[in-house]
Amino acid sequence: MRAQGILAAEIEFDVAFNDVDMVGVVWHGHYLRYLENARWALMNRLDYGLDRMLASGHAWPIVDLQAKYLKPARFGERLRARASLIEWEHRLALNYLITDVANGMRILRARTVQVAVDGRTGELQFDCPADFVDCVKSALVKART
Amino acid sequence: MRAQGILAAEIEFDVAFNDVDMVGVVWHGHYLRYLENARWALMNRLDYGLDRMLASGHAWPIVDLQAKYLKPARFGERLRARASLIEWEHRLALNYLITDVANGMRILRARTVQVAVDGRTGELQFDCPADFVDCVKSALVKART
């Protein structure tokens, strides 16, 4: 079973004019916006969108980010950003890959780590909240059947 | 000789209203703008500002980024971002530390790696261009005397 395929989501979008810097390529910081959008696409697919997250009383700050910029992207290019969940026991780890839709070339690889925080007390949770883990398990079960 | 102290620069700024997300903390992607500003403060201090970079015919894309988010920052807080040059032979590596000015608490630690690219051909340079290395050496000599 390829859990990675199930626990992943993709978005496609065009590079905006104002994402490009004076050198003519996407400014490196803007990729984090693309990753954010891909991450929410995955969360929605897992049925853990904003409403459910708010209802669960947890926030999920990013605590660690790694990115490798492989090839610059330019205005008007169509990009695909894929987010894959790779850890969900004690913390949330996602891998990302951004590619150029026209030629499949790799633009950026990244990983983020998030931890669950109790929204009222601000306390760090050492295990991922049960309601989130349930969403992951449901997605895995649904894919198997 | 503490080269690190010489090859560093700091900026201070207030967290803007529009840098804060719906959870009430700085959205993680905005920190890259703070790092960018600190990096240029360092480049200016090394006498390698935009004009000199353009004159040298090189671009310096970021190829690797690592960030650890230690503590969330909030609207109106005054932050200090420090950029330190730690490698300049084959590639440019910088360390960053963002702290809360009011209490010295650490907000973010990060590292970026940049490579020099020939602006005309787009070719990767396996050594940092001589004019940049000269700027670093001048700064080190100046500090010694």
Added chain:
Amino acid sequence: MRAQGILAAEIEFDVAFNDVDMVGVVWHGHYLRYLENARWALMNRLDYGLDRMLASGHAWPIVDLQAKYLKPARFGERLRARASLIEWEHRLALNYLITDVANGMRILRARTVQVAVDGRTGELQFDCPADFVDCVKSALVKART
């Protein structure tokens, strides 16, 4: 003949997490990014995309902006932004309307004015460059036939 219908383009998109401020609504400045994307959709439809603009040697800075914010938009809502060309003789004027796709409610109305500037001399052009006007005329003729 409804020139307005011909000289218009629409985009659709989802409001991103990081476009929402601490009050929970899209920060007003981000709408200009949505307008920028709608404007380029129109320019591409008129066959006057970035390549042609660069080839023509003109830049088109925005010199005037007016916006009325009618209703706040929130994270995850799907919006439609429509850009319509309403003046193209001496200067470029566009009208914009952003609506909520789910219910058709109006989110924002705006107008921008751009002037052509000679890219080499920086001189303001008092008439829109002929190549741009030709693009508009072609679009109008094509629509008639």
Added chain:
Amino acid sequence: MRAQGILAAEIEFDVAFNDVDMVGVVWHGHYLRYLENARWALMNRLDYGLDRMLASGHAWPIVDLQAKYLKPARFGERLRARASLIEWEHRLALNYLITDVANGMRILRARTVQVAVDGRTGELQFDCPADFVDCVKSALVKART
């Protein structure tokens, strides 16, 4: 009595690398971030910062924006943004002027209109809330004595 002088605040800042577009000038949408910062500087000066606004239970969405772009700004230039309160009875109207610190040249003029909204009910307030008007009156009295 020059109420305008009393009910105004200024900020200074350097144009960031990532605020500049591929044409080499500040992308027009980023100026709204500069205006936002100048507006909060004024609000803080009037003793109506975020804490007081939240305590008052009102939000102040921008409902109208007008901007005239007079001269492009570039990377590294130091700008001054001045926000002046010009209406505070039924709605909040501010004028803005952004100038180049080095030569005093005018970069942008703008006006924003905000209305007060009850934070719980979302209802529009047809008069500015008393606590805000009190802040304005206190500032005017203080300036007279």
